Amino acid sequence: MSEMKGMLREDALKDRVIIVTGGGTGLGRSMANYFLELGASVVITSRKLDVLTATARTMEEETGGKVLPLACDVRRYVEVERMVAEAIAHFGKVDGLLNNAAGNFISPTERLSSKAFEVIIDIVLMGSVNCTLALGKHWIDKAERDKAILNIVTTYAWTGSGYVVPSACAKAGVLAMTRSLAVEWAKYGIRSNAIAPGPFPTKGAWERLLPGEMMERFDLSKRVPLGRMGEHQELADLAAYLISSYSGYVNGEVVTIDGGEWLKGAGQFNMLDQVEPGMWDAIEAMVRNVKGS
Ligand code: HXC
Ligand code: NAP
Secondary structure (H helix, E strand, C coil): CCCCCCCCCCCCCCCCEEEEECCCCHHHHHHHHHHHHCCCEEEEEECCHHHHHHHHHHHHHHHCCCEEEEECCCCCHHHHHHHHHHHHHHHCCCCEEEECCCCCCCCCHHHCCHHHHHHHHHHHHHHHHHHHHHHHHHHHHCCCCCEEEEEECCCHHHHCCCCCHHHHHHHHHHHHHHHHHHHHCHHHCEEEEEEEECCCCCHHHHHHHCCCCHHHHCCHHHHCCCCCCCCHHHHHHHHHHHHCHHHCCCCCCEEEECCCHHHHHHCCCHHHHHCCHHHHHHHHHHHHCCCCC
């Protein structure tokens, strides 16, 4: 976690109960921690109860908030239903769902088994579907309103990306679900939004996406126009806003927070960044000298 201070007022999430999948580690942990600082109670879930329990204890000590750690494999709908039921039994209600749990690794696609492809689709797409479905059914059945779903995707959900094709397919599906339910479930008072983060250093992502010397060889910060990785607090600020009622009129949006990374790759002439400033007079003269077609 960085030392950067949070943006929102202290009670911005007061009395809200938020489920954060994958909340025991990485970005999920950082976002959950900030929700607590803003007055929310938080349920953190993942497969590893020991990790969750240790994280919950630290978070409670640091923030004074209430954290319920619950083991749940988001691939299994029965486990998700049980997790949601336990969360409601404990806190009396749930107001927000942060679908953050994910699985990913780099690989040439032709090296993947069908099972390897499936495991990523299961965690990322079906995991987000399962949590959304279980909570959505509950909210609609109980006619509870002012609820928020926030899905963590990536910018390659719409650009696609080689070497992480299962993840790209799954995140694209999550983005489609975000936009679809934003419309379908608005009548029930349920908003759906997404965040597409650029590179934010975490152990889970870095060790699977740029293992060993690859981290130095492919310095991700060089791909970012702002020249740096994201700070966890920057993401947490955005997530807290989108999961709070202050964003009550934001629905069906995907907010990119990547320092301009994906646009740099997309803009055809962005490589001209590499031209030394002193060269521009000569280049301009050459261009001005062009006559005819
Ligand atoms: C090829 C692989 C593989 C690899 C696993 N498999 N790793 N194939 N290359 N590196 C294959 C296995 O051989 C098996 O197929 C199948 O995938 C399932 O593997 P398991 O190990 O049995 O799965 P499981 O124990 O469920 O673990 C899931 C996992 C693991 C995804 C493989 O890495 C995990 O638990 N990840 C959770 C955390 C995570 O990934 N965090 C990073 C998120 S980062 P066969 O056919 O052999 O049975 C992220 C960033 C996005 O999303 C953008 C960044 C900029
Ligand atoms: P991370 O620490 O590895 O987070 C992934 C979390 O998902 C872990 O806590 C993991 O816990 C949980 N998880 C995995 N499989 C699960 C399952 N079957 N059931 C329940 N939980 C499961 O990595 P991260 O970088 O913080 O990633 C968080 C989110 O940000 C992901 O959605 C990722 O795609 C997204 N993202 C990250 C970056 C980045 O630069 N870091 C960029 C873009 C998007 P267990 O292993 O204990 O289950």
